[in-house]
Every structure is written in C-alpha cells, then in structure tokens.
Amino acid sequence: MRATVLVIACCLAIAGVAVGQQPPQTNPYVEKIVKEISAKNIQASVEKLVSFGTRHTLSDTLSETRGIGATRRWIKSEFERYGKGSSGRLVVEFQESTVLPSQRVPTPTRIVNVLATLKPAQDGLSAGRTIIVSGHYDTRASSPMDVKSDAPGADDDGSGVALVLELARVMSKYEFDVTIIFGAFAVEEQGLFGATALADWAKRQSVNVEAVFNNDMVGSTVDGSGTKENGFVRLFSEAFTPLDTGAVLRQRISLGLENDGGSRTLARYIKEIGERYNPEFGVQLIYRLDRFLRGGDHRPFHERGFRAVRFCEVKENYDRQHQDVRTENGKEYGDLPKFVDYEYCAQVARVNAAGIATLGRGPQPPTKVEVLTARLENDSELRWQKNPEGDLAGYLVRYRQTSSPVWEHSVFTADTTIALKVSKDDFLFGVQAVDKEGNASLVTLPRPSGRQ
Numbered sequence: 001m002r003a004t005v006l007v008i009a010c011c012l013a014i015a016g017v018a019v020g021q022q023p024p025q026t027n028p029y030v031e032k033i034v035k036e037i038s039a040k041n042i043q044a045s046v047e048k049l050v051s052f053g054t055r056h057t058l059s060d061t062l063s064e065t066r067g068i069g070a071t072r073r074w075i076k077s078e079f080e081r082y083g084k085g086s087s088g089r090l091v092v093e094f095q096e097s098t099v100l101p102s103q104r105v106p107t108p109t110r111i112v113n114v115l116a117t118l119k120p121a122q123d124g125l126s127a128g129r130t131i132i133v134s135g136h137y138d139t140r141a142s143s144p145m146d147v148k149s150d151a152p153g154a155d156d157d158g159s160g161v162a163l164v165l166e167l168a169r170v171m172s173k174y175e176f177d178v179t180i181i182f183g184a185f186a187v188e189e190q191g192l193f194g195a196t197a198l199a200d201w202a203k204r205q206s207v208n209v210e211a212v213f214n215n216d217m218v219g220s221t222v223d224g225s226g227t228k229e230n231g232f233v234r235l236f237s238e239a240f241t242p243l244d245t246g247a248v249l250r251q252r253i254s255l256g257l258e259n260d261g262g263s264r265t266l267a268r269y270i271k272e273i274g275e276r277y278n279p280e281f282g283v284q285l286i287y288r289l290d291r292f293l294r295g296g297d298h299r300p301f302h303e304r305g306f307r308a309v310r311f312c313e314v315k316e317n318y319d320r321q322h323q324d325v326r327t328e329n330g331k332e333y334g335d336l337p338k339f340v341d342y343e344y345c346a347q348v349a350r351v352n353a354a355g356i357a358t359l360g361r362g363p364q365p366p367t368k369v370e371v372l373t374a375r376l377e378n379d380s381e382l383r384w385q386k387n388p389e390g391d392l393a394g395y396l397v398r399y400r401q402t403s404s405p406v407w408e409h410s411v412f413t414a415d416t417t418i419a420l421k422v423s424k425d426d427f428l429f430g431v432q433a434v435d436k437e438g439n440a441s442l443v444t445l446p447r448p449s450g451r452q
C-alpha cells in the first residue's frame, strides 16, 4: 500500500542488453507541481460550492446565488481566472447537451459540463494525447428528486470539483506535451449523464484519451463509527470492459492478462508514480469498477474502452452522503464543509498531479511490443518499435510474478530488444518509454509473436 519498492534487476538476469544512461526516477519539474497543491484553496472552493445551497440538476438556473446555474457560472469564472496565467493555453467552455426523460430526469433537461482544456505547450507529436481529470458538481438531498432542500455536497462531490479546480490553477502555469481537460461534470447523481456526454464526444471525435482520473468523494476521513483513516486513498479500476468479448477476451484470459486491462494498468501506474512523489501517502488498488450500490463518472469512459479510474476516500460516512441536513437525537446529518478533511483531499490531489504531470510530460507508450514465442526455451526475449520522441532516454522493461499486483522488477535499456534470464512462462512483462527528465509512459503489455 505504501511506497512501492522499485527493484532494479540484477545484471545476472540480463543477457546481451545494451544498457544506456538511466534517467532519474523523479523529475524536479513534477515535484514542483506537486508541492504547489494547497489544502487552503481546496477548502475555499468547497465552501464556495456549498454556498449555492443546492446544486441539484433540476434546481434554479437563473439565480446568481442559489442553484446549479449559479454554481456552473462560478466554476467557469474560476477556470477563466486561472487561465490568465496560462498564456492563452487554458480554454474554458460550457459543454451543453440535452438529457431526454429518464428515471430521475422527468422532462428534457439542458445539462452543462464545465470544461477547461489546457493545450500542449507546442504542437508536437503528443499534442493529440489527452488526459481528463474530473469531479461532478451536482448534488442531491435524501430524495433524489428534491430540488428545493439544501444539498451541500461538500464531500460528494465538492471535494472532487475543488481538487480539479486546484489542479487547473497549479498546472495551467506549467507546460505539457499533451492536452489536459479539467472537467466539472453535471448530472452524476441523476445517471452519469454529464460524463457520458464527454465520453460520447471523445468517442465520436476519435480523441486519443490516454487516461481518465475521476475524483468522487475524496475528503472524508472519519466513518459513522468514528474510525479515522487519512493515510491512503482507494483507487477503483475494472480489468475488463464490455468491449472485451469473443476472441479478444479468450486471448486475454489464455495469456494470463485478466488483471492487465487498460484501466487496471492505469491504476497500477498511478499508484507507483503517486507513492514515488508523495511517499507518506498510499494508494490502495481496488480491483472493482466501483463500490456496491454506487456508480461514478469513470464508468462511461471505461465502458467505451478508455482507461478510466476512480479515486474515493477510505472512510465513507453514510450519515452524511445523500442526506438532508438535520439533527436527530443529537446526531448531525448532511454533507457539510466542516466534515471535510482538506489536507486529505490535498494529498489525493497530489497523487493526481504526480500522475497527470508525469504522463503529460512523458512519452507515449511503446507500440508493437512483442514477446518472442517461436521456440521452447527458458529465457525471455522482447522487442518493440522505437519511440519517435526526440528527448527519449530509453525503455524500462518491467516484469512481475503472475500473481503479483504490482510490477516487481525493472531493467533500463536504450535498445528496442531485450533478453532476460527469466522464463516467460512464469512472469508478466511490460515496456515503458522513458525520457531524459525521467518521465515514464504507461506500460504496454506484449503480445506473443511466433516470428523469429
């Protein structure tokens, strides 16, 4: 759960490897971004969001002080304020669509995501690669259809939106090779419609969405029994998507890759990078799409084949979630700002920042990665296509026991082939591209190749 130990494989395990100059494991540029995250700013944003009374999807859209309309105009103005320090690279917009009547939306309803898109610093090779980080700004009271009562949603999901705002504030001053979309989504509580609208757009436009970091309830550290946990966050990911069917599914299972789908690979990456840059805070991988009886905005992305994960606090408090604000028998109910642990939320923000910044400055994942299976032998040979980036240092070849949840071994090479003195039957392999700053890409898992 805590800092992952990166084991550099002993030279004896390597045969005929052209080992180049291994770059550092941490990048001062990313460290600087992580250090700038402020719990105070997150608190101010949560308190402002709560001040709109309710952010129910069907609440007032015209008032300047109450309801969903005032909320989204304020979020937009915040993004625009941060954009002033971005040299015109942060583009802020409302993404509008109409939800047709459904179980929790009785009439056709205009819904609005607030998006701030940070353009890449230059129009290079990675400009089309896109990372999305999100929270949802709508809330609900005890009844999902109650549009009048206060529904403060400080934790659900004021914490996620405040985290996204803080990342936009900090990161828009820095330069990345990729496009980063900071999203405050609408209508999560009534059926994930806001996130679905963006996921559909990304699919239609064939956007190269490399990763979705969804943050939903990332500020509670005390549960209903009073037990506290503030040392780690849960990261939910599902191994398979509904698109993994037929021959694709059969091959994945026969290769023992049932634990290495896109979203799971992303989760493993975030844990490793997050704990490296912020060693005192852990990331617990949860091998599930989400919690029982609950859903989240990563789901529409995951179901469309994008890598998408959800951050969620460890100690959920059911006296506060989806509850009318009230006191009964001396007990306070409701999702109020005083119950949010802002330093905890900032820690989750730092994990997000480390992962997004590393991916955003790093190379694209290697392509055409193959494990050679032409002969029966006890060693393992891999090869892959050379990455096109000019600042590339080389590749990290990763491997682990088939039963291990995280990568255990790491070998650096500047070459595009490697021979390892371990059996391909007994390990899972992957290859990451790494640049001279030390930013590593996502891991690409090899396909078997019978060619020599």
Ligand SMILES: [Zn+2]
Pocket (backbone or CB within 6 Å): 136, 156, 157, 188, 216, 217
């Ligand atoms: Zn939520």
